[in-house]
Structure formats: C-alpha cells, structure tokens
Amino acid sequence: MQKKKNKIETKRLNFFYGDHQALFDNDLSIEANKITAVIGPSGCGKSTHLRVYNRIFELHRGQRAEGEVFIDGKDILDPGIDLLDLRRRVGMIFQKPTPFPMSVFDNVAYPIRLHFKASQKEIAERVENALRGAALWDEVKDKLRESGQALSGGQQQRLCIARAIAAEPEILLMDEPTSAIDPVGTLKIEELMDRLRERFTIVIVTHNMQQASRISDTTAFFYKGSIVEVGPTKLIFTNPRNKLTEDYVSGRFG
C-alpha cells in the first residue's frame, strides 16, 4: 500500500525505445508539495523517466513503459485512464521554451479555454493570476497582445510555466528548465520554483548540482537507467551512501 503523503509512487518501471531498454526497475516515491531533483550523467534516463509521468512518450511510435506509476494511488499506466485529464493534472516544462505562435494572453488562455468553462472575464482573471504566479505579470502586462515568441528566452520559459499553471495542475515536471536560459533568468525561475512548491509537487531534472542542492528537498541519482540512490538532498550532497553518487555529486564524472 502507498503511504498517503506520496504524490507519485513508481514501482518497477521499465522503459523501452523499441528494443533498447532505457530504464531498469525504477522505484521512486515523490512526496507531495516537495521539490524532487533528478540528477545523473547524460543519457542515464532522467528525461525518459520524467516523460512517463504524463505519458507524453506515447506520441512516438515504438516507445513503451512497463510497471506501475501511481499518482494519488491510481496507476496512470492503466490503459483505461483519462489521458487528457492526466495531462491537465501533470504539467510539463521542457528544456527549450515552446511559446505557441499566438499572443502572450492567448498562450496562457489556451489551457483555460481547453479545460474550463469560463467567461471572458474569468479567463482574463485566470490569465493574470497565472502570469503573476509565474512572476511574469509585471514584465508583460503591457504587451499581452504581442506575440509570445517575441519575449526573451527567460520570459518565454516563465510564460510556459504560467501556461502550465493555468491548467491548474497538481504536479509540475521540469526537464532542465533553465539550461537554455541566462543566469539572471535562471535565478528568477529558481526563486519562482521556491514559491511554487507550496501549491505543486515539483520534479525537476537538472545537470546543475548547485541548482539541485539549492532548491530541492529530495534528490534521486540515476545511473545507466537505474536509480542508484534517493534521499534528502542535504544527505545526497554531503554524505551519500553510494560511491557512484559521491563521485557524481563531487564532479568526478558527468
């Protein structure tokens, strides 16, 4: 039985790209309203693991997941699950910002119009709230009608966060959300995440060890498709149990 406070509970998750197995028996518990950092060398399966939580991998032919992933106690790998509702509840931020070719306002309104019956006034309110929630409102309130693609990279990423928040998710998955963003923009997003943790369960993939130790509560270290060690971030970075983890967090390989 799953413990109540775990938002996500992964059991013996295996993942295949055609014949190539990328994840091996992943077991991972993710606590609600915490930030969990997923770290590990390039190609170890971090993105692959994250992309199971909202079943986004199903866009691509030949990719399949085996095992169980419980979200709020329900196995989301069950074929009978409502995929569109799952994805509303589990938002995702990608490495490269992907503003839609439409105005800032319409970008954020997109998921609202998609999922909620809201009047024009309610939509406008929700857009503003989401933009405030993503710490972007002050910068864009005078250019809501301008193209979302005309913003700076960091602003585009926060626009994507606002758009994800607007769907009112419970979980936010972030796959290297700041690796394409300059240091100032990165700092803003990190501050933002610290505030978002109150409302959402956040899982973030990062290559930046400082970032992981600064913002996360729990850290999971992946290596060659397996989860080597999971624990409180402080412990992972100061006193890891596993030699591989120690070598990785101390920068001896990566």
Added chain:
Amino acid sequence: MKTRSTFFRKTKDSLMRAFSGFATSMALVLMAWVIFTIVREGHSSISAELFLNASKPFGEVGGGIANALLGTVMITAGAAALALPPALAAGIWLAEFGKDSLLARAARFTVNVMMGVPSVIVGLFAYGVLVTTTGHFSGFAGSFALAILMFPVVVRTTEDQFSGIGDALRESLLALGASRARSTLTVIWRAARSGVVTGVLLAVARVSGETAPLLFTALFADTWPTSYFSGPTPSAPVLITSYTMDSPFESMHRIGWSAALAMAVILLAVNITARYFGAKRAAKRK
C-alpha cells in the same frame, strides 16, 4: 608523402563559380526577354474595353478578353475548391498521423506518381469521365482536370510544412492536455499556415496557366461563362493559344498577346503575394 597539387581543385572551383554565375544571369536574361517580348507585343491593344467586353466570334473586329479572364478565375477557383480540402487533409494526415505507416508510404508514392503525370493525359482522362459521359464540354470538367493537377502539389507542400514543425511544439500541446486533433487544428496549423498558403498560391498560379487539359474539357466560348456546369467555358490560356496560333487575323493576334500580358501581370502579383507570406514565415523563424 607528397601533397596533391591544389591546381586542379582551384581550377575546378573557379570553373564552378563561373558556371553558376553564368547560369544565374542566363535565368535573369531569359526572364527579362520573356517579359520584354510580351510587353512589346501585348501593350498596344491594352485598353479598358479589353477588360470589360467579352470576346467576339472568330474574325469579327473588336471584342475583349474579360469573359476569358473571368472563366479562368471560375475554373481555377473551382479547381481549388475541389482539390484543396482533400489535399490539405491528406497532407496533414501524412505528416501528423500517417508518418511511416504502410498506408502513408503508399499514399506518398501515389502522390509522387500523380505529380509526374503529363497534363495532357489528365485532360484526356477528364474528357473521358466528364465530357463523353455527359455529352458536353464544361468549365466544371476543366476545374476537375486542374484539380487533379493541383492535388499532389498541395499534398506535398502541406506535408512538408507540417513535418517541418518540431515535435517540441506537439509535445507541449499534448502536455497541456490537448488532444492530437485539437492541437493540430489550432496551434500546429497556425505555425504551418503561412508556408501552406505560399505553397497553395503557387500551385493555383501554376495550374491557372494550363492549356492542354482545358482543350479537352472547358474548350472555349465567345460568351460570358454562364454555363460553367453545362457548356463550353472560355479561359485565358485557351484564348491566347487559339487567337495567336489558329487565327489569320492580325487584330486577333494582338488581343492574344494582350491576354498573355494580362495573365503574366496577374500571376506575377499572385507570386509576389505568395513570397510575401513566405517572407513572413522566414522572419518568424528567426
């Protein structure tokens, strides 16, 4: 080890440059030559009457080309109405859903074959299924023939434009909880739109000048195109051909050249519009 002499490579490089420079200027010279000739031959009988009146029967002096231009617009618009909905749908399906499936590969192959079928054969086919069966020529049969020529081109451009859009956009739409169909018809379409419009305009412009298929189908008439579905319908390409080639009268030759000039100007305008959409897309990519 001895290094290879760079002499030949350098010579080859200069020859290559000289040749491509020459080819480019040849293209420009040819283009200018075509335009110059059409303007020289066609400008003298350009007048308001030409664009207001229908053509007169063979040999009668006077008359305009307005009926032929209108007929061309109707036949081309009819072709677009027939070809675009299925072609856009097929192009989108190939890029978004068919991908590498057997059906998609078969469809792609068919489209490629269709693209290579000579327009005269397409015209003959339309004649066989729409003219001999109904017993009359018609503008609609012409539209049908042109639609067959337009279809594969539009399928290809549409597929190209949609598959040119990265999966990142698709994934971020799905990640918000949008369905495949909805994201395709809203956001992906928006991203692909200007490129598709460019391709469609070029395809429309291309078939509007086709003559051979119309000789089998729409034929020609010295009347306004009132019987689009049931009778011969005039068109600019056929007027140009018959006035300049089949007529002994100098006045008709002049009108034929003027029609060619009018056609060229109109198509140039369509091309510039298409480029404008294309340029907007290129600017957005930056």
